[in-house]
Amino acid sequence: QLLRYQEDYSILGDEPRKDWLDFAKHRPLGRDDIRLTVGGQFRARFELKNHEVFGSGVPSSDDYFLHRYRIHADLQVQDWLRVFVEGKFAFAEDRDRLAPMLYQDKAGVQNAFVDITPWRSGKSKLVFRTGRQELLYGKQRLVSSFDWANILRTFDGARVLLTLDEGDGGTWQIDGWWTRLVQVDNDGCNGADEDTQFFGIYATHKRSSKSGFDIYALGFSGDKRTSANGRMGTDTRMTFGTRLWCKQFEPWDFEFEGAWQTGRFSGQPDNAWMAAFVGGYTFKDCPAQPRLSVGYDYASGDDSPTDGHVSTFNQLFPLGHAYFGYIDVVGRQNIHAAHARVDLVPCEKTKVWLQFYSFWLDERKDALYNAGGVPIRRDMTGSSGSYVGSELDIVVKYQLDRHSSVVAGYSHFWPGAFIGGTGPSKAIDFVFVQYQCTF
Secondary structure, eight states: OOSGGGOOOGGGTTSOOSSGGGGGSSEEESEEEEEEEEEEEEEEEEEEEESGGGGOSSOSEEEEEEEEEEEEEEEEETTTEEEEEEEEEEEEESOOSOOHHHHOEEEEEEEEEEEEEEEEETTEEEEEEEEEEOOOOTTSSSBOOOTTSSSOOOEEEEEEEEEEEOSSSOEEEEEEEEEEEEEOOTTSOOEEEEEEEEEEEEEEEEEETTEEEEEEEEEEEEEEEEOTTSOEEEEEEEEEEEEEEEOTTTTEEEEEEEEEEEEEETTEEEEEEEEEEEEEEEOTTSTTOOEEEEEEEEEOOOSOTTSSOBOOOOOOBOOOHHHHOTTOOOOSSSEEEEEEEEEEEEETTEEEEEEEEEEEESSTTSOEEOTTSOEEEOOTTOTTOSEEEEEEEEEEEEEOSSSEEEEEEEEEEEEOHHHHTSSOOOOEEEEEEEEEEEO
16 A cells, blocks of 8 residues: 555464565464564665756756665554554665755654554444554545655644444545644654644545545645745645545546635635546457546636735645656646546556646746745746646556566656746656565
8 A cells, every 4th residue: 555554464364475575464473462564665766857947957957866765563452552653764866956855864754653443343443543644635636645755745643533334335434633744854853843734634435446525624734934926924724625536437437626725824815726627438348458538637826916815726735746747847736737648558567658738827927836836937927828838748667576566757848938938948858767666
């Protein structure tokens, strides 16, 4: 699982392990009702970026090597107590452009929490969790552990998890939490950001694996924030949203997500929106089983920096490149994004996908925000237009065995009129090759 703490190896019981790396899964410690699971992951990735951020800054080309190591222990005591601890070590070699918060965490605690389960009935249960923990909800548009990044994202806080089995194939998963974002400190211990709070309720209902819906309310409070307009202050807002997905009409599938934000930024009222839609069709009887899909993403921008209102959507803690391209110069703020995608399975262990995006600003006088929510280009007059550009991503994944995989990709970004009117406008190229082993 993306969240390693969601893995459940109790199905192994005391049966002989067929995979030699399973020797450390669900092992008894003296007593049969105390079990320990150990796991880990190694990941190495080479990246090459040419004309990063459209040629702004130096060097114009940068190639570097990223490697990351994770190790965890999961202790289960009877059916009411659990302790999960995971460490991580992330390094960047030969990275010339500075971006330490995305690339390096020499030694850190990724997860360290205690679960107490006071109630359990069949598949239903109530869990209280406290400590450091990754968060991931829905399709990761707003809340993600950001596994693509070398350092991952995590939070300190408390959480309540309620699972309700309806008995007729339907289930509810309802989570509530209050946390603070953990900051990377390569000169000391990683600690919670006292100026950032993240809290909320997220509920998921599934009738089957083919359909379901989410409803959520996400709260965010950040002190000492600076807007693209240069205004400084506290950003406090609530995000109310829902997500629907359906595969019951196969070979068709679709997904929709929409959210509304309200709050205040530095005393100014905030009112913002986002929406996303994806629809696809799978040709199951054709060679390589191609799936063709199209999608649209929208996030509101601010039409006037001086009218006393804020309309730029806050993307919170997303996985950006999955929806706006691997080059990561576009985020879910002040944007219209249309895309088309082809997924292929040419052989049993190989997957190939191609994605083409086109981007436009929602409001010409607002900024272009990158995947991290940082404004990277702006024309206060709006005379540069709204067309940002287009991106093509080509990715190939080969599953070597149960534990190991290799992924390689190439991306190209063609800058549009807005980029040309606001600074250097060179096309961007991005190449990566990644090996990952998980046990």
